[in-house]
Structure formats: C-alpha cells, structure tokens
Amino acid sequence: MDIKELIGPIELPRLVLFLPELIVLITAFVLFTLDLILSGRSKRIVLPSLSAIGYVLALMSVGVSAQFRGDTFYGSFTNDALASLVKIFALLIALTVLAFAGRYFSSKRSFYGEFYYMLAFTLLGAMILASSYNLIIIYVSLELVSIGFYILTALLRGSFISKEGAFKYLILGGLSIALASYGAVFMYIYAGSIDLREIFTYEGEDYHYLVLGIVFFLIGFALKIGAVPFHFWLPDAYQGAPTPVTAFMASVGKLAFFIPVVRIMPLIQEKFSLTWTLTVGVIAAATMLYGNLVALVQKDIKRLLAYSSIAHSGYILAAVAVTKDIGMKAVIYFLVVYAVMAAGSFFVVAMLERAEGWENRIQEFSGLRFNLPYLAFGFMIYMFALLGVPPTVGFVGKTLVFMALSFDQLWWLAFVVILSTAISTGYYVRLVVLMYMKDREKEVRVPQRGYAEALSLVFLTILTVALAVVPEVIWSLVAPASETLFAR
Amino acid sequence: MEVVRGDFPFVSLSIILPAVSALLVVLLRERYAKAISVVGAGITFLLSLVVLYLFDYSRSSSVQFYEEYSILKEFNVKLALGLDGLSLIMYFLTTLVSLVAILWSVRDKQISTRLKEYYVAFLLSESFLVGVFASFDLIVFYVFYELTLIPMLFAIGIWGYKLRLYSAYKFFIYIFVSSLFLLLGIASVSAQHYFQKGSFSFSYFDLLKLSYPEGLGIFFFLLFFIAFAVKTPLVPFHTWLPDAHGEAPTAGSVILAAILLKMGTYALLRFNVGLFPEATIKLMPFMVAIGIITIIYASWMTIVQNNVKRFVAYSSVSHMGFIVTAMFLLNHEGLRASVIEMFAHGMTSASLFMMAGFIYNRLHTFNMNSLRGSVKFMPLFAVIVAITAFAAMGLPGGSSFWGKFLTILSAREYSYTLALLVLVGGFFSAAYVLYMLKTLFLDVKEESILIHFKDIRGVMLVSFLFLIVPILLIGFFPHLFFSMFDGSIGYILRHILRLE
Numbered sequence: 001m002d003i004k005e006l007i008g009p010i011e012l013p014r015l016v017l018f019l020p021e022l023i024v025l026i027t028a029f030v031l032f033t034l035d036l037i038l039s040g041r042s043k044r045i046v047l048p049s050l051s052a053i054g055y056v057l058a059l060m061s062v063g064v065s066a067q068f069r070g071d072t073f074y075g076s077f078t079n080d081a082l083a084s085l086v087k088i089f090a091l092l093i094a095l096t097v098l099a100f101a102g103r104y105f106s107s108k109r110s111f112y113g114e115f116y117y118m119l120a121f122t123l124l125g126a127m128i129l130a131s132s133y134n135l136i137i138i139y140v141s142l143e144l145v146s147i148g149f150y151i152l153t154a155l156l157r158g159s160f161i162s163k164e165g166a167f168k169y170l171i172l173g174g175l176s177i178a179l180a181s182y183g184a185v186f187m188y189i190y191a192g193s194i195d196l197r198e199i200f201t202y203e204g205e206d207y208h209y210l211v212l213g214i215v216f217f218l219i220g221f222a223l224k225i226g227a228v229p230f231h232f233w234l235p236d237a238y239q240g241a242p243t244p245v246t247a248f249m250a251s252v253g254k255l256a257f258f259i260p261v262v263r264i265m266p267l268i269q270e271k272f273s274l275t276w277t278l279t280v281g282v283i284a285a286a287t288m289l290y291g292n293l294v295a296l297v298q299k300d301i302k303r304l305l306a307y308s309s310i311a312h313s314g315y316i317l318a319a320v321a322v323t324k325d326i327g328m329k330a331v332i333y334f335l336v337v338y339a340v341m342a343a344g345s346f347f348v349v350a351m352l353e354r355a356e357g358w359e360n361r362i363q364e365f366s367g368l369r370f371n372l373p374y375l376a377f378g379f380m381i382y383m384f385a386l387l388g389v390p391p392t393v394g395f396v397g398k399t400l401v402f403m404a405l406s407f408d409q410l411w412w413l414a415f416v417v418i419l420s421t422a423i424s425t426g427y428y429v430r431l432v433v434l435m436y437m438k439d440r441e442k443e444v445r446v447p448q449r450g451y452a453e454a455l456s457l458v459f460l461t462i463l464t465v466a467l468a469v470v471p472e473v474i475w476s477l478v479a480p481a482s483e484t485l486f487a488r
Numbered sequence: 489m490e491v492v493r494g495d496f497p498f499v500s501l502s503i504i505l506p507a508v509s510a511l512l513v514v515l516l517r518e519r520y521a522k523a524i525s526v527v528g529a530g531i532t533f534l535l536s537l538v539v540l541y542l543f544d545y546s547r548s549s550s551v552q553f554y555e556e557y558s559i560l561k562e563f564n565v566k567l568a569l570g571l572d573g574l575s576l577i578m579y580f581l582t583t584l585v586s587l588v589a590i591l592w593s594v595r596d597k598q599i600s601t602r603l604k605e606y607y608v609a610f611l612l613s614e615s616f617l618v619g620v621f622a623s624f625d626l627i628v629f630y631v632f633y634e635l636t637l638i639p640m641l642f643a644i645g646i647w648g649y650k651l652r653l654y655s656a657y658k659f660f661i662y663i664f665v666s667s668l669f670l671l672l673g674i675a676s677v678s679a680q681h682y683f684q685k686g687s688f689s690f691s692y693f694d695l696l697k698l699s700y701p702e703g704l705g706i707f708f709f710l711l712f713f714i715a716f717a718v719k720t721p722l723v724p725f726h727t728w729l730p731d732a733h734g735e736a737p738t739a740g741s742v743i744l745a746a747i748l749l750k751m752g753t754y755a756l757l758r759f760n761v762g763l764f765p766e767a768t769i770k771l772m773p774f775m776v777a778i779g780i781i782t783i784i785y786a787s788w789m790t791i792v793q794n795n796v797k798r799f800v801a802y803s804s805v806s807h808m809g810f811i812v813t814a815m816f817l818l819n820h821e822g823l824r825a826s827v828i829e830m831f832a833h834g835m836t837s838a839s840l841f842m843m844a845g846f847i848y849n850r851l852h853t854f855n856m857n858s859l860r861g862s863v864k865f866m867p868l869f870a871v872i873v874a875i876t877a878f879a880a881m882g883l884p885g886g887s888s889f890w891g892k893f894l895t896i897l898s899a900r901e902y903s904y905t906l907a908l909l910v911l912v913g914g915f916f917s918a919a920y921v922l923y924m925l926k927t928l929f930l931d932v933k934e935e936s937i938l939i940h941f942k943d944i945r946g947v948m949l950v951s952f953l954f955l956i957v958p959i960l961l962i963g964f965f966p967h968l969f970f971s972m973f974d975g976s977i978g979y980i981l982r983h984i985l986r987l988e
Contacts (some may be wrong), residue, residue, distance in 0.1 A: 405672075
C-alpha cells in the first residue's frame with residue numbers, strides 16, 4: 001500500500017497560523033515551571049520580564065501569521081483578519097497589565113507567581129476563542145479563559161470580597177458554559193456538524209433545533225459578557241478581583257467572549273434575522289438601561305466601572321442586532337476600543353489603590369486634580385471616552401452604532417441608546433466635576449510610581465484619542481475583519 | 489454649492505492658532521498666561537480681518553478658502569473646512585468676541601485662581617468655535633459642536649458663582665443629551681446617502697443633493713431640530729440657559745450668549761433648512777409659532793428677573809425667538825433679518841454681560857434692587873451702557889434695529905396678524921430694556937458708596953469699544969454686513985425651492 005494513500009487524510013498542521021498561540025503556550029509552561037523552581041526574590045524579576053518577552057514575541061508573530069490566512073487542525077482553528085485584530089489588542093493589553101501588576105501586588109504586601117502563568121493561560125484561551133468556528137474548540141477555550149479568570153479573581157486570598165466575587169463568578173460561569181454547550185448540542189443535532197459555518201449554511205428541515213441551539217448558545221455567552229438579566233456575577237467579580245485583573249477581564253475577557261457571537265452574525269440567514277434582531281435587541285436595550293441606571297447610584301469606583309462595563313455590553317449588543325456589514329464593523333471597532341478604554345480606566349484605579357488610605361470611594365476623587373494632575377487628566381479622558389464625547393474612541397463607537405441602527409431602521413433601539421447615554425452622563429460627568437471643580441478632600445499620594453506604568457497609561461490614553469482622530473489606522477484592520485467574514 | 493479652494497490655509501490656521509497659544513499657556517509659567525492669550529486671540533482676530541479682506545463678496549454663496557483632508561475614506565469623512573458668506577460672518581463674530589472675552593478677563597477681579605486653565609479653556613473654545621462655523625462635513629461639525637461644551641463646562645464649574653456646579657451639570661447634560669439626537673440624525677442621513685447613492689457620506693455638499701420621502705424627511709428634521717432647539721434655546725427647551733449664563737464668569741457668559749447660542753441658529757439655517765427643504769416648508773408654521781412664543785414668553789420672564797445676569801440671559805432667549813421667527817419666514821428679508829440679528833445680538837449681549845460683570849466688580853451683587861443708580865458717577869460707562877441697551881432694544885441706529893425691522897417687514901408678507909405679533913414682541917423687549925435703564929440710571933441709592941466708583945478705563949474700555957464700534961456700524965452701514973451673506977441666503981432660498 002502506498003504510504004501516501006495511508007496518510008492522505010492526515011493533514012499536517014500549518015503551525016505558522018498557530019504561531020502566536022504557540023509562543024504564549026510555551027511562555028505559560030516556562031513560567032509555570034520557573035515558578036516552581038525559582039526562589040522568591042528572583043521570581044519577582046524573572047517572571048514578569050519573561051512574560052513580557054513572550055508577549056512581545058507573540059505580538060511580532062501575529063504579524064508573521066497574518067501573512068498566511070486559512071484553517072488548520074482540520075478546520076478547527078481559523079486564522080483570519082478578525083482573529084489577528086483581536087490578538088494584537090489582547091497581547092498589547094496583557095503587556096500593560098504586566099506593568100501594573102507587580103507594584104499592585106507588592107502594595108498589598110504579597111507576590112503571586114501563579115498570577116503570571118494564569119495570565120498567560122487566560123490570554124491563550126482568549127486568543128484561541130477568538131479564532132475558531134469549531135464548537136468543541138470554542139468550548140475548550142471558553143473553559144480555559146473562565147478557569148483562568150476564576151483563579152485570578154480569587155488571587156487575593158486574604159480578602160473576603162475577592163473570594164465572594166470569585167465564587168459567584170465560578171457558579172454563574174459554570175452555568176453559562178453548561179448552557180452554551182447545551183446549545184452546541186442542539187446545533188449538532190440539527191446539522192450533524194460541529195463547525196459553525198456548516199451549521200448555519202445547512203439547509204435542514206426541522207430548524208427549531210437550530211433556534212433552540214442559538215438561544216442557549218446566546219444565553220451562555222450573554223452570561224459571560226454580563227448582559228442583563230445574566231449580569232449578577234459581574235459587579236462582584238470586578239470589585240473583588242485585584243484591579244489589574246479586573247482591567248484584563250473587562251478588556252480582553254469581554255473582547256474574547258464577544259467574538260464567537262460576532263462570528264455568527266454574518267451567518268444568520270434571512271429567515272432567522274428578525275428573531276435574532278429582536279432577541280439581541282431586547283437584551284441590548286435591557287442591558288444598557290439597567291447598567292447605566294444602577295451605575296448612577298454606585299459609591300464604589302470599581303463597581304461603577306463594572307456597571308458601566310455592563311452598559312457597554314449593551315451598546316455593543318445593539319450593533320450585534322444588525323446583521324449587516326456596517327453592524328459588524330461597529331461591533332468590532334467598539335469592542336476593540338472599549339477594551340482600551342476599560343483597561344485604561346481600571347489601571348488608573350489600580351494606581352490610586354496604592355495610595356495610603358484609599359478606599360475606592362467615589363467621593364475620594366474630589367480635587368484629585370490638585371494632588372495628581374496627570375492621573376486626573378488621564379481619567380478625565382477615559383470618562384469622556386466612555387461617555388462618548390468627541391474626539392475619543394467612544395464617540396466613534398457610538399456613531400458607528402447609530403449608523404448601524406439607522407441602517408436597519410431600528411429607531412426604537414437607537415432611542416434606547418440615546419436614553420441610556422443620557423443617564424450615563426450623570427455619573428461620568430460627576431467624576432470629572434469631582435476631580436476638577438471640588439476642593440480636595442485629603443492628600444492622595446501614590447508611592448513608587450514606575451516608568452512602565454506611566455508609559456502604559458500614556459500609551460492607552462493616546463490610543464483612546466488617536467484611534468478616533470486618525471481612524472484610518474485601525475480601520476485598515478477592522479474593515480477587512482468584517483469584509484472577509486461577509487464575503488463568504 | 490460651489491467650492492473655491494484657497495491658496496493658503498487661513499481657516500485651519502485660525503483653528504490651530506488659538507490651540508497653539510493654549511498649548512503655550514500650558515507649557516509656560518502662569519504669569520505669561522495673560523499675555524500669550526491676548527496675543528494669540530489678537531493674531532487670530534487680525535487673521536480674520538485678512539480673511540474678510542480677501543473674501544470674494546461677489547461669490548459669497550460659494551465656499552471659499554476651502555481645504556480638505558481625508559479622515560476616513562470608507563465613510564467619506566473629511567476634514568472639510570471653508571467659509572461661505574454665512575460662515576464668514578459667524579467666523580468673524582467668533583474671533584472678535586473671543587478676543588473681547590479674553591481682553592476682559594485680564595482685568596476681571598473674579599478670576600484670581602487657576603489662571604492657566606482659565607485661559608486654556610477660552611483659547612480652546614475659540615478654536616473649536618471656529619471649527620463649528622467652518623466645517624462642511626457633518627461629523628467634523630459634530631465633533632467641534634460637542635467639543636465646545638468641555639471648555640464651557642470647566643469655565644462655569646470652576647470660575648462660576650454660587651450655584652456653579654449645579655449649572656455646569658445642567659448645561660452639560662442638556663446640550664450633550666440633545667446633541668445625541670443630532671448624532672443619530674447625522675448617522676441616519678449618511679445611511680440614506682448609502683441607500684440612494686450607494687456609499688456612506690457625511691459631506692455637506694453630497695447630502696445637499698439628497699431628497700427624502702416625506703415622513704422620513706420630517707423625522708430627520710426633528711432629530712436635528714431637538715439638538716439645535718436646546719442649543720439656541722427655544723421655549724420650552726430654554727431652562728438650562730438662565731442657570732448657565734447666570735452662574736458663569738463674565739467672559740464665559742459673553743462667549744455663551746454671543747457665540748454658543750448662535751451655533752444653534754446657524755446650524756438650524758445651515759442644516760435643518762439646507763438639508764431638509766421639503767420638511768422645512770411643511771413645518772414652517774410650527775417653527776414660526778415656536779419662535780413667537782419664545783419671543784413673548786422670554787420677554788415676560790425677563791421683566792420679572794431680579795438678578796441682572798439672568799435678566800440679560802432671558803433677554804437673549806427672546807432675541808433668539810426673533811432670529812428663529814425671521815429664519816422660518818423663509819423669504820429673503822426674513823433670512824437677512826435672522827442672520828444680521830445673530831451678529832447684532834452677539835455684540836449687544838456680550839456688552840450687556842460685561843456691563844453686569846463690571847458692576848459686580850464694584851458692588852459685588854447682581855441683585856437688581858442693589859444696582860439702583862449704580863452708573864450715576866461713571867459717565868463714560870453710562871454712555872456705553874446706554875448705546876448697548878438702546879441698540880438691543882432695536883432703536884434705529886443700533887444693531888438690532890435691522891433685525892427687528894426686517895422681521896416685521898417680512899412677516900407682513902404673510903399676514904398683518906403675524907407682523908403684529910412680532911411687533912408685540914418688539915414692544916416687550918423695549919419694555920424690559922427701558923426698565924433696566926431706569927433701574928441703572930434714574931433710581932436713587934445712597935450716593936456715599938457710589939461716589940467712590942472709578943469710571944471705566946484701560947483694557948476694559950478697549951474691550952467694550954470692540955463691541956460698540958460694530959454695533960454702530962451695523963446700525964448706520966448695514967450693507968457692509970448684508971453684502972457678506974446675501975449670496976448665501978440667495979443660495980439657500982433657491983435650494984429650498986429646489987431651483988439649485
């Protein structure tokens with residue numbers, strides 16, 4: 001027998017497509033091993049710097065793998081423009097997380113080696129989740145991300161709220177994965193395939209299985225992205241987690257969890273499109289209204305930003321309801337820039353938390369401008385960006401959402417967006433007013449500010465404005481990401 | 489709409505210059521802040537004079553000094569800057585009043601803390617305002633329109649009077665929320681462009697060519713209208729204004745009343761009337777009615793005010809009523825009246841707010857009763873106040889005369905009842921101005937305090953003169969100003985009738 005015939009169906013994996021993930025995977029294992037071997041003091045230097053080197057290498061390899069598009073591992077791993085875009089921002093934000101983590105944990109008088117490899121594993125999960133159509137791979141990577149987040153949330157072992165948040169997240173996260181996989185089962189029953197592309201192009205007769213599958217799948221992911229009414233874990237987890245981890249959850253986590261939903265968007269057929277629009281639209285409306293209303297009465301800055309994160313899930317979902325090219329572009333752009341805004345605003349909180357006697361109360365922001373002018377300025381930009389004031393990325397995101405909604409004539413949803421943004425004005429502007437127009441309440445001094453932190457924060461702040469003022473740069477990534485999916 | 493490209497980027501330079509001065513203020517020491525801002529605003533003003541000189545008045549309907557830089561190709565978003573006749577007069581108003589506001593602040597005793605931020609706010613707001621009036625791309629317009637909010641939020645919130653935080657909030661929330669409707673409107677108009685022409689576009693020139701089904705046209709008109717009605721403001725959307733104007737520092741009130749409100753009326757004319765002619769004609773009676781209600785209601789409210797700044801603020805609202813009424817009469821005289829009144833009100837309201845600020849520096853109160861006879865021993869100041877007040881009232885020879893006269897003239901073309909209603913509005917405005925003059929000039933107060941007041945002089949006098957001269961110029965030589973924008977008005981009228 002000819003050997004070629006024998007191994008014919010065996011496809012050699014095109015590892016070049018998988019290169020960024022491979023590098024992060026190796027980094028994670030190396031970090032894991034070193035954490036066991038090294039002594040306490042050398043760990044503090046070796047682990048962060050090794051992670052940084054790994055992420056930078058991975059970031060460069062995204063550029064390499066972007067040259068080669070296509071599927072590998074029998075079609076279960078897809079490297080396309082959308083995946084590359086997500087990976088670039090996930091890696092960039094992971095790098096900035098590293099910059100803040102060290103000093104944050106040492107201000108809590110602790111060091112956790114597991115932070116570094118768990119971060120790497122979570123990042124790996126997020127990257128794979130962003131680049132797959134395969135239900136099994138989606139399930140596995142979803143678990144990888146989630147388990148990483150459970151552990152990272154509970155990292156501050158001494159803190160009660162940290163444990164509470166992690167426990168809530170664990171239970172509801174488990175539920176969400178169960179629901180999503182249940183939905184996956186129904187989809188498999190319908191089409192006899194585990195590839196989303198094949199499932200949605202399959203012309204089966206009893207498509208109530210598919211509808212059931214989509215609904216469960218959507219509910220599973222709605223839980224993960226914190227859409228109302230599945231949001232209960234989110235504020236607790238965000239508040240309880242160490243703040244750099246919260247930043248990572250709010251940015252990369254949200255980005256990755258949205259991607260499977262985004263990948264379904266262009267596959268929705270005409271006959272389901274109304275169902276999809278209505279379901280997603282109603283969830284979106286409830287999410288943004290609820291998130292903003294509750295954020296209005298928060299007293300803790302981390303909870304406030306958590307509810308604002310819920311509200312932003314709503315804005316993005318509003319665009320998800322529009323299964324057209326413009327809707328998808330709005331979703332992708334808003335997701336990416338929300339990651340930047342959320343990471344930046346949580347990082348500011350992470351820095352402030354190191355100050356003596358800082359309790360994360362909103363009132364403590366009074367007169368921050370006099371104590372920490374640069375930090376206050378940065379935070380002001382994030383607040384205006386989250387509110388959607390030009391010329392920041394939040395504004396461009398909202399404009400794109402409006403364009404998408406008016407493209408599909410979803411006027412009611414557009415008015416809900418306006419209403420909820422109106423509500424959100426209350427708390428974003430209050431923070432600006434507190435920082436700049438009130439007298440200072442107490443001295444706030446952040447000890448031991450480092451260059452890496454400052455650089456990361458400046459970088460993110462510049463991104464927040466630059467991606468809006470010079471949109472052509474990011475648009476050259478966003479447009480192909482959407483267009484290649486719609487071209488199929 | 490014709491476009492004439494400029495050889496030299498005058499417009500973007502007038503946007504950049506104040507911004508660069510603001511940057512210098514940030515970087516250099518606090519004691520240089522005043523000098524830099526005066527010089528920066530001064531150079532921008534001189535630049536606007538050069539533009540006024542170079543402008544081709546025989547073709548004022550076309551957009552001159554046009555510049556274009558692509559921002560996002562896919563949606564055809566361009567930084568499209570230029571000036572047609574209508575923009576030109578607004579642009580001149582901006583540079584003039586910004587200079588006046590900054591000059592005034594140099595000697596304003598209320599501004600003693602955080603000087604750097606103060607001048608940065610005012611310089612930036614000048615730069616954004618020029619952007620508003622010069623942009624011919626809807627997204628860029630919106631960006632500048634929103635950006636003007638931020639310096640004003642800080643100006644009111646930091647250097648305002650007692651209720652400053654409340655007023656700053658209220659101001660920001662009202663304008664920001666209402667302009668979200670505008671954003672939705674802009675997005676949907678560009679989507680309509682996609683449906684009709686196959687590509688998204690935010691360019692004003694492209695959107696002029698669209699026509700909408702009747703229901704949709706009215707819907708879009710209303711989306712735009714909500715934003716501009718709050719900004720203008722028209723009754724019943726005016727409640728933010730007395731607070732914001734009353735609590736802002738003097739220079740802030742000057743910018744607010746003289747320029748920011750004009751953004752609303754300018755945009756009504758440029759976008760609502762320009763982009764949705766059919767809907768405009770359909771809704772014309774309602775708009776005129778809202779305008780007249782605004783005139784009369786605001787005039788009544790003015791008379792009962794006890795705080796002199798709120799007094800001037802409400803009088804501004806009633807003037808806005810005149811502008812909108814005249815605009816939606818949709819004939820040549822009406823539009824002329826509306827635009828000249830925009831400029832004229834810029835001068836008089838700025839001057840009246842500075843008057844209030846000047847007296848406050850002496851008496852430390854805005855209470856009308858305490859101001860009785862306060863100008864008695866300041867003859868020069870009294871003359872300035874008198875000229876401004878009579879001009880605001882609409883006395884011939886003053887700036888507002890032409891606005892009111894032409895409004896009545898054009899209302900008469902429709903019906904005498906309408907003209908009579910406008911006339912009644914004019915009567916009320918005369919009533920409140922005379923009441924104010926009586927309080928300031930004739931009522932007696934203990935003279936022992938008043939006798940120590942020093943008359944106006946120096947920089948403050950100069951900043952008043954910058955306003956008094958145009959007031960008289962409009963009064964006596966209105967054609968200097970009409971010739972700026974007559975062409976644009978003609979274009980708009982022809983466009984409404986779809987002749988062009």
